[in-house]
Amino acid sequence: MMKQHTTNYINTFIEVAEDCPVMQAEVPPQKGDKLSIANMQYNMLHDHPYRYSSDEVIFQCHAFKNELTNDEWDDAREQFFSKGQACLRASPLAKRYGFGIHHNEAGKVALYGCETEEYKHFCADKQVQKVKAMRSKRA
Template sequence: MKQHTTNYINTFIEIAEDCPVLQSQVPPEKKVKTLAQLQYEQIIKHPYQYSSDDIIFECYAIKNNIPENKRQEARNAFFSKGQACLRSSPLAKRYGFGIHHNQEGKVAIFPIESEKYQSFIQDPSVTKVKAMRSKRK
């Protein structure tokens, strides 16, 4: 069974063209954690520790209450179909965070107002892609 991936290597996902903020915002707390909160917590607490696939699946597993002992099987099934990558993450579309994938494909996030965000934008050795727009043109 072919496994799909959402991982990038040495790539920076810029915020979406229609991102509504000029300064990053931490996703607001809700009773039931939103996808944005789950992704934010995973990446901010563990920069460059997880791949995009790890984060996307872990958030899916939490949202769907998949028990630890069933996760590997569920992950194989999950990635047997193509999944939306972090270009569709609310962190980059709505909350003003760029997402960097390093040489090993591990990710970290950077606020749009940070010097690090600007250095990724200006670094010719890093591939740049834009986050997906929230609205169609």
Template structure:
């Protein structure tokens, strides 16, 4: 079975061109946790612990009530098709966070107004890509 991946190596995902905020916002609490909230909690509490694939699948598993013993099989099925990467995350499109993927492919979040965010933009040794726009041009 073909295995797709959403992982990046040594890459910084900048906020989307049409991101509506100039300072990062924590996704608002709702009765049921949104994808943005799940991703935010996972990454902000554990910087550089998870790969993009880990985060995307974990959030899918939570949203779809996948039990621990089903996870391995479901993960294989999930990644047998291409999946949207973190460039499509509401954190980068709407809430003003950039994602840094280190050399091991592990991810951390950086608010758009932070010094680290600017450092990544100015670092020529890191690949950069923008999050997807919310609206077509």
């Protein structure tokens, strides 16, 4: 078996990027019938807070985008995580659309708009590790 990498965090809050252009969270607009990565991640996390881990979100988006059948998932997942993958710090939700992403004790994730009380609470909570989303532009 290949070495497996992970994008999961435990008890961590991803704050919006320093160069995020919005002051309150926005639902990513859908262009045509194609779902973007931002649309897929938003739909999964908005509709099912704390159901999925970061790895599950990232892999399911990859599988959907590449039109994998259910039979192909196990092998494809092992192959996918045999290389390091970008974590949710690179998600357009945190970079562009104003969502913080909380990873709970079980590594499951949920979204919080940057204008919400919950977002401010996570930023102030000393028990929760904080990381910033990646910037869209180089400094």
